[in-house]
Amino acid sequence: xxxxxxxxxxxxxxxxxxxxxxxxxxxxxxxTTIVEELSELIASGRLKTRFLKVESExxxxxxxxxxxxxxxxxxxxxxxxxxxxxxxxxxxxSGARLPIVMVNVNRAIGPPWNIWSDQSDSLSQRDTGWIQLxxxxxxxxxxxxxxxxxxxxxxxxxxxxxxxxxxxxxxxxPVEVPSMEEVDSFLPPFCPDYPIDTQEPRAYSVITMPxxxxxxxxxxxxxxxxxxxxxxxxxxxxxxxxxxxxxxxERYGKEEAEVLLMxxxxxxxxxxxxxxxxxxxxxxxxxxxxxxxxxxxxxEIYGAIKGAKKLAVIDRNLSAGVGGIxxxxxxxxxxxxxxxxxxxxxxxxxxxxxxxxELIGQAIQYTVEHPQPEEEILWLGLKR
Amino acid sequence: xxxxxxxxRGGQGAVVASKVLAVAFFHExxxxxxxxxxxxERRGAPVMAFLRVDRxxxxxxxxxxxxxHIIVLDPTLIGAVDVTxxxxxxxxILINSGHPPETxxxxxxxxxxxVDATSIAIxxxxxxxxxxxxxxxxxxxxxxxxxxxxxxxxxxSIREETPGKKNENAKxxxxxxxxxxxxxxxxKSETISNDKNPxxxxxxx
Numbered sequence: 233x234x235x236x237x238x239x240x241x242x243x244x245x246x247x248x249x250x251x252x253x254x255x256x257x258x259x260x261x262x263x264t265t266i267v268e269e270l271s272e273l274i275a276s277g278r279l280k281t282r283f284l285k286v287e288s289e290x291x292x293x294x295x296x297x298x299x300x301x302x303x304x305x306x307x308x309x310x311x312x313x314x315x316x317x318x319x320x321x322x323x324x325x326s327g328a329r330l331p332i333v334m335v336n337v338n339r340a341i342g343p344p345w346n347i348w349s350d351q352s353d354s355l356s357q358r359d360t361g362w363i364q365l366x367x368x369x370x371x372x373x374x375x376x377x378x379x380x381x382x383x384x385x386x387x388x389x390x391x392x393x394x395x396x397x398x399x400x401x402x403x404x405x406p407v408e409v410p411s412m413e414e415v416d417s418f419l420p421p422f423c424p425d426y427p428i429d430t431q432e433p434r435a436y437s438v439i440t441m442p443x444x445x446x447x448x449x450x451x452x453x454x455x456x457x458x459x460x461x462x463x464x465x466x467x468x469x470x471x472x473x474x475x476x477x478x479x480x481x482e483r484y485g486k487e488e489a490e491v492l493l494m495x496x497x498x499x500x501x502x503x504x505x506x507x508x509x510x511x512x513x514x515x516x517x518x519x520x521x522x523x524x525x526x527x528x529x530x531x532e533i534y535g536a537i538k539g540a541k542k543l544a545v546i547d548r549n550l551s552a553g554v555g556g557i558x559x560x561x562x563x564x565x566x567x568x569x570x571x572x573x574x575x576x577x578x579x580x581x582x583x584x585x586x587x588x589x590e591l592i593g594q595a596i597q598y599t600v601e602h603p604q605p606e607e608e609i610l611w612l613g614l615k616r
Numbered sequence: 617x618x619x620x621x622x623x624x625r626g627g628q629g630a631v632v633a634s635k636v637l638a639v640a641f642f643h644e645x646x647x648x649x650x651x652x653x654x655x656x657e658r659r660g661a662p663v664m665a666f667l668r669v670d671r672x673x674x675x676x677x678x679x680x681x682x683x684x685h686i687i688v689l690d691p692t693l694i695g696a697v698d699v700t701x702x703x704x705x706x707x708x709i710l711i712n713s714g715h716p717p718e719t720x721x722x723x724x725x726x727x728x729x730x731v732d733a734t735s736i737a738i739x740x741x742x743x744x745x746x747x748x749x750x751x752x753x754x755x756x757x758x759x760x761x762x763x764x765x766x767x768x769x770x771x772x773s774i775r776e777e778t779p780g781k782k783n784e785n786a787k788x789x790x791x792x793x794x795x796x797x798x799x800x801x802x803x804k805s806e807t808i809s810n811d812k813n814p815x816x817x818x819x820x821x
Contacts, residue, residue, distance in 0.1 A: 236639050236648060348654060368677075398654035399677050404635050405649045406642060498677040505675050584654060586678045 234408050239400030242370040242407050243309065243335050243393075244269040246377025248279060249415040250333075253304035256284035256295040260314040261347050262397040263337040267309055289314040293321035293332075300330040301436055303427030305381065308332070311397065312339035312353045319357065322390075326361025326452060328437050331384030331391075331422070333377065334362075338497065338548075339397045340583040348584020349397040351497065351549035355525070355557045361452055363391040363459055364526040366496045370400060370407045372523075375476055378410075378419055382466045385422055387455045394525075397584065399498045410474060418473055456527040463524065480529040483536045485518035486511050490541040491599050492573075494520040494533075496558060499546055499587050506592045517596055522558060530565035542574045544599040546592070546612065548581040555579060555609040576605045580612035587613070618764065619680045622665040623699050624689035626658050629751035632777070633687070634665035637755055639773040640765050641669045649674045662697050669764075687758060688712060689733070689750055700726060708798075710758055712750050716797055729798035731757035736791050740784040749785075752778060756789030757796035767793045 273279035340350035380391040471477030547556025559577030581587040624630030638650035653664035717728040733750035743749035
């Protein structure tokens with residue numbers, strides 16, 4: 233059934249349809265309305281999920297680590313400072329191989345204080361061993377939650393589903409909400425390999441000597457390497473049942489384009505309108521959406537950029553001292569390749585500044601007109 | 617695509633109005649995108665909300681800078697904030713006011729409509745005398761003035777989206793539909809054929 237709902241409501245529907253057993257969360261703007269919606273349903277008895285009230289995001293994740301180890305399906309949501317506060321527990325969740333799904337609503341980290349969209353929060357957690365999936369509309373948000381549980385439980389790694397503050401979280405648009413029966417046939421109940429069982433006691437996450445520790449990390453890397461195949465199968469299955477699919481990346485626009493624009497999140501959605509217009513005007517340019525940031529889709533990207541001479545990347549994030557993080561990851565993934573298009577790294581829209589069609593058009597125009605970037609970081613829409 | 621901006625004060629329900637109107641358009645088979653001004657809301661402070669409507673799925677995800685129409689929930693905002701900012705020529709400004717449209721001569725470059733949504737809300741027991749809930753009534757007036765969306769779709773959406781007093785809210789919208797004052801001028805609006813909504817027009821010209 234199609235309903236007009238916000239991105240945060242789409243998350244809540246995804247959680248309800250995934251038959252999540254335990255939710256634990258602490259409020260922070262712009263995530264709050266997700267757990268508000270869920271807690272109201274739980275309090276009124278309409279949703280049979282346990283809600284664990286906690287005093288911080290660190291404890292929220294710690295509570296889910298306990299619940300997930302116990303063998304149940306878990307969910308939390310956070311943003312910005314809340315995610316940063318969880319940092320230690322994020323490593324624990326992946327190290328303990330727990331298939332927790334979390335939503336992070338992208339928000340800048342202060343100071344200066346700011347509640348608007350910026351990917352610096354989720355991207356600063358890129359080395360914590362979590363799979364990261366970015367969304368461009370509310371339908372994709374709901375669908376990605378459903379897919380995330382299946383992927384997480386197959387590879388035994390936690391998944392972070394990421395959406396933009398306000399531009400999705402508080403924006404209402406039509407979303408097809410699947411029925412419980414449809415989701416049940418897609419997403420089976422969670423069956424952990426090693427649940428806590430008093431009849432068969434085990435020790436979890438005990439001290440591990442140097443002679444064994446490295447192998448645990450190797451296995452996490454191997455699990456990450458399974459993600460491209462597993463998530464493709466999950467996406468194919470999803471597409472066959474629901475008629476919608478997303479892939480790790482998506483190329484759109486002109487087929488034989490020398491200039492490609494790489495974006496993530498809602499910037500992709502706006503870029504589609506810009507590229508369609510430019511193609512109609514005869515400009516040979518295409519777009520590349522990056523949905524999966526971790527593991528980084530190097531193979532998929534390389535397959536999609538054949539023939540391109542220049543890649544423009546718009547990053548709504550900044551690793552100070554280096555530049556945009558998507559651009560850096562892209563450069564690193566291209567280095568060992570035979571064909572290495574020029575990478576133009578644009579940084580824009582920090583702290584929720586609008587990334588307008590005009591700015592996107594400027595980035596494309598600059599890339600078309602310059603054989604290589606004049607600066608390593610190209611600031612888009614900066615007031616100098 | 618049609619873009620609409622709502623001006624109100626924190627607590628008046630501008631954001632809900634934008635959502636209710638979105639759902640009304642949605643019931644007529646159109647795609648919608650409704651969002652608040654992404655700020656920190658305070659009761660009584662000027663707030664804005666936005667709505668996009670189109671026949672195609674809406675991929676544009678930026679603020680609305682050049683709205684086609686404006687809806688003002690509180691007349692004291694006129695002059696306090698630039699309610700006409702970016703408004704396209706030929707766009708409507710619908711104001712909650714008991715005064716006739718000529719009162720707002722400062723805005724005479726645009727088409728003005730007024731409706732006494734405050735009195736209609738009080739008459740229907742919506743909110744209190746000091747804090748009437750005007751956001752549903754004004755949508756009825758918008759249906760009449762713009763001709764873009766039917767009053768039945770507005771009433772249906774109000775029933776679905778408002779938390780209480782559904783009948784009173786729907787009745788207030790119908791009363792505002794009948795009572796809104798505006799000067800009928802010829803417009804250059806181009807009509808785009810749409811199977812489900814023959815009324816849907818844009819002023820992109």
